[in-house]
Amino acid sequence: MSDNQPNSRYVALKMCLNVIEHGRSLSQTLAEGLAQFSDRRERAFTQNLVLGTLRWQERLAAIRAHLLKKPLKAKDEDVNQLILIGLYQILYMDTPEHAAVSETVTLTQKLKKPWAKALVNGVLRNFLRDAETIQAEVDLKPAYKFSHPQWFTKAMRKAYPDDWQAILTANNEPAPLSLRVNTHFQPLETFKAALEAEGVACQTHPYSPAALVLEQALDITQLPTYDDGGFSVQDIAAQQAAYILNPQPNERVLDACAAPGGKTTHLLELANNQLDLLALEKEPERIERLSENLHRLQLDAEVDVGDASQPDDWWNGTRFDKILLDAPCSATGIIRRHPDIKWHRTMEDIEALVETQSDILRALWQTLKPGGRLLYSTCSVMPQENGLQMEAFLAETADAKEIPIEREWGFKQDLPGKQILPGSEGMDGFYYCLLEKSE
Ligand SMILES: C[S@@+](CC[C@H](N)C(=O)[O-])C[C@H]1O[C@@H](n2cnc3c(N)ncnc32)[C@H](O)[C@@H]1O
Structure with missing residues (x-):
């Protein structure tokens, strides 16, 4: 020593x-x-x-x-x-x-x-x-x-009878360090070559054209182009949000639970920084990281502090073409990164979260244009927060329909949306469901 x-x-x-x-x-x-x-x-x-x-x-x-x-x-x-x-x-x-x-x-x-x-x-x-x-x-x-705690082990056995052991095993493994290259700033190949020139080994990933997975964890602030906004740290599963929502230049977009801005910045990168994007976040102290990330990546969005379930407090009445609701959740899909989740989360927390998510979802639906799309996502593996949540919303919302997510990844289940299980193709556990509002 x-x-x-x-x-x-x-x-x-x-x-x-x-x-x-x-x-x-x-x-x-x-x-x-x-x-x-x-x-x-x-x-x-x-x-x-x-x-x-x-x-x-x-x-x-x-x-x-x-x-x-x-x-x-x-x-x-x-x-x-x-x-x-x-x-x-x-x-x-x-x-x-x-x-x-x-x-x-x-x-x-x-x-x-x-x-x-x-x-x-x-x-x-x-x-x-x-x-x-x-x-x-x-x-x-x-x-x-x-x-794992008893309640969570039981919940996984029930929800994933064939996969629960793989899920729990993956939760105990260290997670890889994945980067998302800002392709608005530099081509992936250029950045990959710059990393390799510095002896940093990395791999591309089949599910994201902007991803590089590093073979060893390191201080990313020391990598080339960090200060200029050449890349971000983001898991491959989280990178799917922007591809699914597929923002087009000049669209009006709401990122409703935005901090620290991982998905906000990806949405902007994909649309060449040409979105009318409102990044909303409830916690004022988390807004700073969001603003720093936008600044470092040289991207522009309107940033506001507000509760997504109370649009009267922050919405100017102009409806959105697209909404990303990356909802507050149990984070049970990212236990491998945050093992303390196992000890901090309880079944009662899940019930409270399900209610919060549902309140936000219902409130935001009013702010979506007819013909517009809302992407609901969580980093949870609990069906109550994911497929069951969306099933209930679709049943009660006449002008909502699910748009199937046509991607190779995902665990097949008999519920709306697509679930990624932790560790599958090296990804975090995540859930996505894309909705469209009828004209
Ligand atoms: C899953 S995190 C978002 C991660 C972010 N989308 C990203 O990719 O970097 C959920 C965020 O929602 C915020 N939040 C929780 N409840 C909210 C609400 N009612 N309205 C707006 N934001 C909320 C939390 O403070 C947290 O920052």
Whole structure:
């Protein structure tokens, strides 16, 4: 370890506690925690340890329960998480077993809980003695084997009887880093050659003509043309929105839930920056990122703070040719990027979100021109937020009809719209349904 670097396992422990005990978001916690490291390898090790311990939290906790005589008190969640950090290193990292145990046990000093030293040491060593048997027993329960909350495991089994295991497995894998080249600014081939000249390996993707998938994660702000707006970071699944809505120059377009602007900027790029586009966002603090992205990519849109379900507050009465409703959702399609979603989301959240989505959808429908199109999307895999939501809307809305999305991708289901399952062709989990309003 280099001098002056904080103890990576201790920083990882604090980050896990922030997420699990204090309910903070992983992205925010990671950004703050990793900023303490100047050494790239230490930073990568710590990030891997935190993401992995959170990904495998349910399974590791079941193993811990197997090894403890009785559960620890709520005030000892730090010791609980420390045991998981030790188990994660033993099971999933190439840290030698003796180092994983001794480094983890040493941290009990920092917790100022001397009693925990023998306990953590005993638990980890007992696990090593009987690792195969303990894992076999724990893995009898699918929620533990695939390390997801019970309610979510059940929901996936019900919705995707043949694919739930693949979904849960994909959720525990690291996600690739995909870029969307601003083809309004530079041809994809030019950018690909510039990356390769700098030793950055990348691949095109069959489902997006603007996509490059990087083989290794890196600091994208250091790549050529970043400051000039030559590209954005965006998953291939999210890149489908602009292609499906297919904006044409001079159309009046609403991006109703726009921040941080990944899809707003793609819509503008596709129409050569010639749209009359209103980018609406409810959260004022998220508007800044949206404006920064528009500025960096040299694109123009009207940006407004407003609640999409209350058009009277922001709509000037001129109807839109096209609307993108990238709805607030459970984000259960992007668990691989945000494993904390598993611990923060509940079934009650899903019910509340379904209502919010439906309110927004109904309100926005009034602002769409006859003959206009609305694309509804989520990064969720819950049918209630997706196909069932659209089925209900189509049933109650006489002037709405579904326009089939003719694309090679997508999971075939007996509901409106198209669902992309997490990990399919390397993509995030996403849902799209395209509607048209009758003339
Ligand atoms: C899925 S994110 C949008 C991502 C964005 N379309 C992109 O591609 O970068 C949903 C956004 O909707 C915003 N939001 C939530 N409820 C809203 C509402 N009622 N009206 C407008 N925006 C809302 C959230 O703050 C969040 O920024």
